[in-house]
Amino acid sequence: MDHGNRGGSGAGRRQFLMGLAAAGAALTPATLWAQARSGAGAASPGLMPSQRALLDRVCDLTIPDSDTPGALAAGVPAFVALALAHGLEGAGAPVPAARFTGGAGPDGATVLDWLTFELDLKTGGAFLAAAPTSQVQALAALDGAAYVPGGERSPWRVLKGLIVTGYYTSEAGASRELQYELVPGHWDPDVPVGPHARAWSNDWTAVDFG
Template identity: 85%
Template sequence: MDHRTRDAGGAGRRQFLMAMAAVGAALTPAALWAQVKTGTDAPAAKALAPSQRALLDRVADLTIPDSDTPGALAVGVPAFVTLALAHGLEGAGAPVPAARFTGGAGPADATVLDWLMFELDLKAGGAFLAAAPAVQLQALTALDGAAYAPGGQASPWRLLKGLIVTGYYTSEAGASQELQYELVPGHWDPDVPVGPHGRAWSNDWTAVDFG
């Protein structure tokens, strides 16, 4: 291989790495929210079955309901999660192995939403979406408890819940109403009293790891 071939290969690798870096930079929560606001998330939403969209809406609402601030459904988190799934963020696009389904009864090429529907239907004793709100909450609570119990690290619910929480706290309402926000933070104080209704600061929220 002469020097011209080596240089061309090096340039190709550099271009590839630059392109990958650009993709990684684009897949941030802010970029996904921008797509939601401009409506460019529509193709991803259409790729979901109506039952999957309804499931995502209901689960987001149960995970972070309305309180004195808007909840996950009210701020549009399902649209954020839909885009995150379409982009395969945090491995969300990979099929869920049959072993992750209770009883190992998962279909081939099952998505994380297929898994969620299966597990919640099972825990609700029937169609989750048709169940009473109290039954839905009980089913999701059981799923959440199993996912965060010892040995539950591989549960797909951890991935979905992480996307819901990330979407919520990077939304405008989540970052400025649910969390406190100070445009120009003041001095550092190592010891600040926190009451039972104190809110965290969105300036300090660093749990975002996309790309």
């Protein structure tokens, strides 16, 4: 699919937000939303460069490189983009206004619109331009809020689900970070778990019910 820039002014918007931050301007949800929206390509099936950059960064922060490749190296952003375009795991549903901090989200907002807005808000206006530690803190705060009572319907859960799925079904995630064996060949009902044990990515029953 085409992930090209069909939406317009992502870079300009980023510069504007950076300028706002540098000038110490008061950032309100409404102004942030207006800016996020100015660059959003809600009607576009592809992602704008700013959205792609955001997705790359968020995937990388969620599952970074370690002794195995992380989500960015495993190509997860492309899967997430495809998944968003095709509505996997409910990702096609518009995000209700009430999910936006301040309750000011418009009709038809996508999960990436929401993510852009929320992360920008948490980093003083420009998540992608923020220092890595600020980005980590912002994403951790977003994640933390999604996994406490009341956070069940956070759009982050949908996005994180796609990142997780994309990663652990990639070759690197499935067969290097975890273990993958298409033909186990036998069944052993009781084996010890060693200190460096890795889960089986293709334990299909556990994938379904675990």
